Structures are given as structure tokens and as C-alpha cells.
Amino acid sequence: MSKTCLKDMTALVTGGSRGIGRAVARKLADHGVNLMLVGRNLKKLEAVQRDLSTKNVKVFFCVEDLADAQAPARIIRETVERLGGLDILINNAAVGMVAPLTETSVEQWDRIMAVNARAPFLLSKEAIPYLRKSRCSSIINISSVVGYKGYINQGAYTASKHALMGMTKVLAQEVYKDNIRVHVISPGGVDTEMLYDMRPDLKPSEVISPDEIADIVMFLLTHRGNGVIDEINIRRVSNSPWK
Numbered sequence: 001m002s003k004t005c006l007k008d009m010t011a012l013v014t015g016g017s018r019g020i021g022r023a024v025a026r027k028l029a030d031h032g033v034n035l036m037l038v039g040r041n042l043k044k045l046e047a048v049q050r051d052l053s054t055k056n057v058k059v060f061f062c063v064e065d066l067a068d069a070q071a072p073a074r075i076i077r078e079t080v081e082r083l084g085g086l087d088i089l090i091n092n093a094a095v096g097m098v099a100p101l102t103e104t105s106v107e108q109w110d111r112i113m114a115v116n117a118r119a120p121f122l123l124s125k126e127a128i129p130y131l132r133k134s135r136c137s138s139i140i141n142i143s144s145v146v147g148y149k150g151y152i153n154q155g156a157y158t159a160s161k162h163a164l165m166g167m168t169k170v171l172a173q174e175v176y177k178d179n180i181r182v183h184v185i186s187p188g189g190v191d192t193e194m195l196y197d198m199r200p201d202l203k204p205s206e207v208i209s210p211d212e213i214a215d216i217v218m219f220l221l222t223h224r225g226n227g228v229i230d231e232i233n234i235r236r237v238s239n240s241p242w243k
């Protein structure tokens with residue numbers, strides 16, 4: 001299998017300010033990838049930029065709310081202006097929500113669909129003209145086990161991840177001829193703020209670390225042989241196999 005060298009490539013990571021996105025940003029920087037990070041919290045983005053300042057890569061950020069339908073076009077424009085192109089798009093940012101569907105408002109439903117499903121669609125659409133110009137381009141969408149299961153009290157979140165899965169399956173086929181590989185990673189519980197907001201009963205020792213998800217992202221990006229991985233499912237250690 002050929003191993004792709006990522007040095008001097010460019011990546012956009014949404015939700016790069018904390019959790020899985022920050023872990024992915026660190027590993028990409030370790031491989032020499034120049035970065036654009038997206039989030040809403042300026043201080044957290046500045047902290048990640050400072051943290052990566054010794055890594056000998058360029059790190060920029062956009063403070064944007066991905067619920068805004070105009071944000072993806074602005075983000076891709078700024079990414080290409082700052083980094084000179086785009087090779088890798090990591091659609092990672094998302095919001096969770098715990099409520100029965102009967103108690104979910106239309107505003108809550110629309111917002112979660114906008115951030116978790118519409119934004120990855122629009123970012124991909126805006127990025128593809130630049131990804132087509134890359135010698136080796138990839139989109140990785142971070143879904144969830146709820147992208148194919150249904151968890152009680154997570155109806156809106158579940159619907160948004162099912163939408164992301166559907167979009168990923170079609171996009172992967174539509175841009176395959178352009179040598180753009182589209183992958184989806186579907187984790188169970190990961191040790192981040194989102195998990196404990198939604199599942200306060202779980203402990204760090206029972207769940208996946210953000211670095212483990214980042215390692216899988218790096219595997220997908222660096223192993224570009226004739227065997228192509230569409231999806232990787234990863235469960236937390238405290239869950240049964242095949243559940």
C-alpha cells in the first residue's frame with residue numbers, strides 16, 4: 001500500500017477548537033499539514049493556535065457559526081486565500097441535544113440539522129473545486145453510531161447524523177472520478193464535552209479518547225492504496241462487540 005506524505009498539504013478542520021477536532025488538528029500539524037480551524041469560540045481557537053505554534057506549520061482560524069448558511073462559502077474563500085489551496089476537509093463540528101422528539105422544537109430541529117448536516121454539505125460543495133486541483137484530496141465526515149442506530153432522546157441528533165451519512169454515501173460516488181476520496185468515521189462515546197453533556201453516566205476510562213479518533217483520521221489520509229475504506233465504525237470499550 002502506498003503511504004501518502006502529507007507534509008505541506010492544507011486542511012480545514014471544523015470544530016478544531018476542542019474535543020476530536022483539536023486532536024485531529026494536532027496530529028495533522030505533526031505531519032506538517034497547514035491548517036484552517038473553525039469554531040465559534042475565539043479564545044479556544046487562539047489557545048489551539050498557540051499550542052501548535054512550535055509545530056512549524058501555518059495555523060489560521062475562522063470564527064464562524066456553522067448554523068449560518070453563508071458561513072461555508074466565507075470559510076472556504078478565506079481558507080484558500082490564506083493557505084493557497086485545499087487538500088483535506090474534515091467535517092467534524094456538530095452539536096448534540098438530549099430531548100424526546102415530542103419535546104423538540106422546530107428551532108432546535110432546524111439548528112441541529114443546519115450545523116450537523118447542512119454545513120458539511122455546503123462546505124463540501126464549496127471545497128470541491130479546490131479539492132479537484134489537489135494531487136491527493138480527501139473529505140472525512142465525522143458521524144456517530146447514531147448515524148445508523150436510533151438512540152432514545154437523541155432524535156434530532158440522530159436524524160442529523162443519518163442525513164450526514166446519506167450525503168456522504170452519494171458524495172463519495174459523485175466525486176470518485178475526480179480522485180477525491182470521501183470517508184465517514186462513526187464513533188461511539190468519545191471523551192469530550194459533548195459526550196458528558198449527553199451521557200453524564202459514562203466515565204473517561206470507559207470511552208474512546210479523541211487521539212484514537214485522530215489516529216483513524218491519519219490512517220485514512222496516509223494509506224491511499226488500492227483498498228479503499230468508505231466507513232470506519234469504532235465503539236467504546238465498555239460497549240459489547242457488534243451492539
Ligand code: NAP
Nearest residue numbers: 015017019020039040041066093094144189190192194195
Ligand atoms: P465537542 O467537544 O463538543 O466539540 C465540538 C466542536 O464543534 C467544537 O470545536 C465547537 O466549537 C464546534 N462547533 C459546535 N457547534 C458549532 C457551530 N455552530 N459553528 C461552528 N463550530 C461549532 O464535540 P466532539 O465530541 O469533539 O465532537 C466532534 C464530532 O464527533 C461531532 O461531529 C460529533 O457529533 C462526533 N461524535 C462525538 C462523539 C462523542 O461521544 N464525543 C461520539 C460520536 C460522534 P465552538 O464551541 O467554539 O463553536
